[in-house]
Structures are given as structure tokens and as C-alpha cells.
Amino acid sequence: MAFKVVKIVADIEGILDDSSAIAEMGILFTKKACTSEQEVIAAAGDADYVITIGHIRPVGPAVMDGLKKCRFIQTIGIGYDGIDVDAATKRGIGVVNIPDYCTEEVSDHVMALILSWSRRTVQLNSVIKQGKLAASFSEVSQGVRKIWSEMDRLEGKSLGFIGLGRISRAVIRKAKGFGMNLLAYDPYVPERTGSELGVKMLGLRELLRTSDIVSISVGLTPETRHMIGREQLREMKPTAYLINTSRGSIVDADALYEALEKGIIAGAGLDVTDPDPLPPDSKFLGLDNLILTGHSAHASPRAWAELRNRPFEEVKRVLRGEWPVGLVNPAVKEKENCRGPVIR
DSSP: OOOEEEEEEOGGGGGOOOHHHHTTSOOEEEEEEOSSHHHHHHHHTTOSEEEEOTTTSOBOHHHHHHOTTOOEEEESSSOOTTBOHHHHHHTTOEEEOOTTTTHHHHHHHHHHHHHHHHHTHHHHHHHHHTTOSOSSGGGOOHHHHHHHHHOOOOTTOEEEEEOOSHHHHHHHHHHGGGTOEEEEEOTTSOHHHHHHHTOEEOOHHHHHHHOSEEEEOOOOOTTTTTOBOHHHHHHSOTTOEEEEOSOGGGBOHHHHHHHHHTTSSSEEEESSOSSSSOOTTOGGGGOTTEEEOOSOTTOOHHHHHHHHTHHHHHHHHHHTTOOOTTBSOGGGGGOTTOOOOOOO
């Protein structure tokens, strides 16, 4: 019996060409652009393996009930918050992600946002392009002098991580070169692991109070949604900066706007927002103490090249009777109605 793989695509996937990855696999493979749950079910109702970008094309119970043969739902990337994992487990369906995708890119991006605030590169670029630098250093404008007065070195600054997963650990490796003090909050990571990484483990409140820069690197779950709200932002130093490259909804958007607009914190660097992307009339666009990069932290041709074949490597494992490396819900293996793998 043929093994069928259906890829539910979105506009962003124009960068991904799967043809070389599947040429010799002997599977039935189709791509389908879907804009509704009904279209997803029509396209993949008889598929054994469904590939999608979970946060762009959500997959919930109604869709899963229409995926009569589906063994696995594979998200393209790290995040799987658009896939109802509990519903999938209940139905015996495995959920798969690519946990190590774009680790270097995102960790570089975190450092870029940190450095952008430390060295005020965005503000200086804007001032210079507006012709406000002046003809000579002796005539530098007050605005530029104010920017200079806000610049600082990273050495000795405290960088606090909310979440101590792959991306935070990559940032740690890079931040050590700048001589920063490294702190972390992660209730799922033992203090011993933090010590091995050269990181001091703290409670969330203490981390917020202590850090000069707070970097968020956690997945979006019911537990983490709006985990940073008014109370947490008010715990931060008024000179501190918030960096978020995870999911916008981890931070309460109204609380963050208030904190930035009132100077409760010094600034923020956001690769992700809530909503994502921001609408053209968003009040956030008028804030001078906010850097926005439009969900671009993952991007590079090298990362895309590495990503291109990863879902199909997982398909090959399943065809060999192995479990995917990126299985998110291992509890599915214990379900009586478990649909995978046994093939061979």
C-alpha cells in the first residue's frame, strides 16, 4: 500500500523545494494550499503523514477527526503551538517538530537585538540618514549626544533567560564572549545543569529584578501565554530591556505597550508580536524605544537549506518502523489506538 504524504503549504513556503528530497522515496506526495479546515481535510483526509507550518495553518480536533489515516502531523520548524497536541495524542497521532532548526540564526538575532540597544545602532543610523550628525564632531547635535550618553558596554551586564533550551544555550555560548553575567529561569531545568552552563538559576521574580536584559526563549503553551504581564514588567529595572524571539503571546501586549510608553522599562526588541504581524495602524509602531524585526530571526538561506529535507528524513524513519527524532508527544506510544510506526 502506498504511503501518502501531504504538505499543507502557505505563501512563506515558496523558499522550500521538496522535489530532490522525495525523488527516490517511493511515496505519494502532494502539496496543497489550504485556507480552511475543510480544505485541509479534503487534501489530507487519506494521508499517512501531514506536513504543515502549525502556527500559520492551525490543526485542531475538527481537522484531526477528518484525517482518517494520519499517523503523524509534522510542523516545519520549532514551534508547534498551532497543533493541538493533547487532541492528537488522544487520537493516537504523533506530533513532530524540528527542535534544532535555526538555532544559530535565532541566537545570533538575540545577540543582534541586545547589541542594537547597547550600542544604539538603530537610533544612530536613523539620525545620520536624516543628516543630523553635523559636519564635524565639534558640532554634533544634542540629539546625537543624548544617544551617545545612553550607549554602554555589555561587559558586566546581567543577561537573564526565561527558558534554558537550545536557543538560550546558544546565546549563552555567544554572550560569554562579551563578559556578561548569565542568569536563567526554567522550572524544568535542574540547578546543576545551570551550573554546568555557567548560569545562575533564579526564580522568575528575582531574575526580572536582577537582569539588565531579559531574553524570552520558551514555547507557547497555556502555561506560558501572557506569563509576562504588568506585574512582571514592573519587577524589571527601569533601565532594562526585554527581548522576545519566541512567540508574541508570551507577553501581554497591552501591558508591554504601557511599560514602554510610560518608561517602566527602557525598551524592547521584538522579533515576534501579538498579533503577528502587527497591523499597519498598531500603536506599537509609534514607540521610539522599540525595535521590531518582523518574525525574521529564523531566516537565512543556510537554515532553509538545512530545513528543506528534515521532514522527509522523519518520513524515512517512519517507513523504517522508527519513531521520529522530533516526536513532541511520546505518550502517544502508550495509547491503544496509536497509529505509528510498525511499517518496515
